[in-house]
Structure formats: structure tokens, C-alpha cells
Amino acid sequence: MDKPWLATRLAKGASIEAIARDVGRHPSTVAYWVNRHDLASSHAPKHTARGGIARETLEPLVADGLSVQQIAERLGRGGTTIRYWLGKHELATIHARPASLADRPAVLLRRCRKHGYTQHVAVAAGRRYRCKRCRVEAVTARRRRVKAVLVSEAGGRCSLCGYERFAGALQFHHHDPGEKAFGLGDRGLARSMARARVEAQKCMLVCANCHAEIEGGIATIDQSTAADRLG
Structure with a gap:
């Protein structure tokens, strides 16, 4: 997403969710580009003032498959803090999810190189995930x-x-x-x-x-x- 355009929308007070609705994308996709361009939502300080981490900051990192330690390094925070806010926002990294294939979720939100952040479905008896849209396109x-x-x-x-x-x-x-x-x-x-x-x-x-x-x-x-x- 274009950095100047994003910066202008954020400066005018638009939230991540509002921008996502405007461009027809998932909030996690918008949050990913906000973080990548080193921008910040005006709504984020209400979380950071208390030392918290906003869900919109964590969600794209979880979707990218990062571990707790990797997220901690990316955000410059401690692992314990990351685990606390992941639990607070009801998020879980791939590494923290049950190892049993039967317990793995059927659908996950992940980043596809072609379609961006979108649903990925379990394939190969739950051993791996594939972009749902890529799968439909391949079948068609x-x-x-x-x-x-x-x-x-x-x-x-x-x-x-x-x-x-x-x-x-x-x-x-x-x-x-x-x-x-x-x-x-x-x-x-x-x-x-x-x-x-x-x-x-x-x-x-x-x-x-x-x-x-x-x-x-x-x-x-x-x-x-x-x-x-x-x-």
C-alpha cells in the first residue's frame, strides 16, 4: 500500500479498521503495511500508554507465522509481554498451537504472496495449509x-x-x-x-x-x- 496515502489517512484520524473498509482489505493487511512503513495509528497510543500492544500490531505478525520470540525481537519487547498480549487478544502463534494434527484449525489467516492476507485451509491431512483462493483457482x-x-x-x-x-x-x-x-x-x-x-x-x-x-x-x-x- 502507498505510504503517503496511508500517512495522510492516519493523520486525519482514520483507524486501521476504517481504512480496511475503504480499500476492501482485511484490517491485518492494513496493519502490516502501517508497520512496514513505520507509521502508527492515532488510536494506538491508548494501548501503548499502558505499555500494551494493540491487536492490529500483533495479528499480521501471527499471520506471518512468527514465533513469540521472533515477534518480541521485531517489536523490541520481552517474550513474557508478547505472550500476555497474545492471550489478551485471543491470538496464538503457530508454534503455540496444539501439535496434534486433529487439533489444528481447519482455517487460518495467513499471508499469500498473490492474494495478501486471506484464509488458508488445512490440506494433506492437516499437515500444511494452502491459500483457499489459490486452491480454488488451481481446481478451476x-x-x-x-x-x-x-x-x-x-x-x-x-x-x-x-x-x-x-x-x-x-x-x-x-x-x-x-x-x-x-x-x-x-x-x-x-x-x-x-x-x-x-x-x-x-x-x-x-x-x-x-x-x-x-x-x-x-x-x-x-x-x-x-x-x-x-x-
Whole structure:
């Protein structure tokens, strides 16, 4: 975040929470940049006057995975003081959390290099955490790759009308619903490539319009005509 802009907002009395609302970011993200630029909120003195440490100061350091000792060194305070204020604000460092995988939280707030401070979810049976948004993006990208392969192998265009402009508008229609193991929509594309290919062989490729007409009984499937179009 831009230092001059942040300094101006803080000088006008804006709190970390108010700035976070204005820019659509988490308060811990704003606090991180305030600390990085060696700035201070006008609301912080009410904590420091009593020798305290504001939650907005501790939260980004905890999210970065620092230990109590590392936080103490960063802030120039004693470990006992850091532990006291962590408890006061109901925060806990990764090192202070239960070692048992079963006791580890399913979701943590951490800093992602791409998305900033955001939710990280437990993966690999709780042994590590991954940015939730990165994970969703990776799954979406894989589904698109799988569909692109299946669409290409099925001829790349609608078997009925020949539409081929956008792969996202092409769908797989099962010849025999009784043989359908799973649909080749978003969830189906999360299966292995081998299983998806087997399922695609039971289908014909059609555009969304023709698919709707088939399901509605308006369009009929002429296998010989469909084969001619694909040939």
C-alpha cells in the first residue's frame, strides 16, 4: 500500500479498521503495511500508554507465522509481554498451537504472496495449509484443461448444429442415461483424466442450446447425421 496515502489517512484520524473498509482489505493487511512503513495509528497510543500492544500490531505478525520470540525481537519487547498480549487478544502463534494434527484449525489467516492476507485451509491431512483462493483457482484451471482435452477429442464442435466458437458453451450428452456414471460438468471434470475420457466416450458433444432442446424433447438425435457432421 502507498505510504503517503496511508500517512495522510492516519493523520486525519482514520483507524486501521476504517481504512480496511475503504480499500476492501482485511484490517491485518492494513496493519502490516502501517508497520512496514513505520507509521502508527492515532488510536494506538491508548494501548501503548499502558505499555500494551494493540491487536492490529500483533495479528499480521501471527499471520506471518512468527514465533513469540521472533515477534518480541521485531517489536523490541520481552517474550513474557508478547505472550500476555497474545492471550489478551485471543491470538496464538503457530508454534503455540496444539501439535496434534486433529487439533489444528481447519482455517487460518495467513499471508499469500498473490492474494495478501486471506484464509488458508488445512490440506494433506492437516499437515500444511494452502491459500483457499489459490486452491480454488488451481481446481478451476485444471477443470478447464480437462474439458479442453475432452472437447477436442470429441470433435470440437456441436454434433447437431456445428457450433464451435466457445468450448465453455459445449456440453456432453449421454446417449444412454442408464450407463451414466457421473456428469461431465464442473464436478465431473474433477475426476482423473482417464475416468473422464471413459465417460466422454458414452456421450455426444452438443452446444448448450441443442442440449436444452434434446432434454426438452424438441430436438432428436440422428446418430448418422451427427456422425456425418463430425466426419
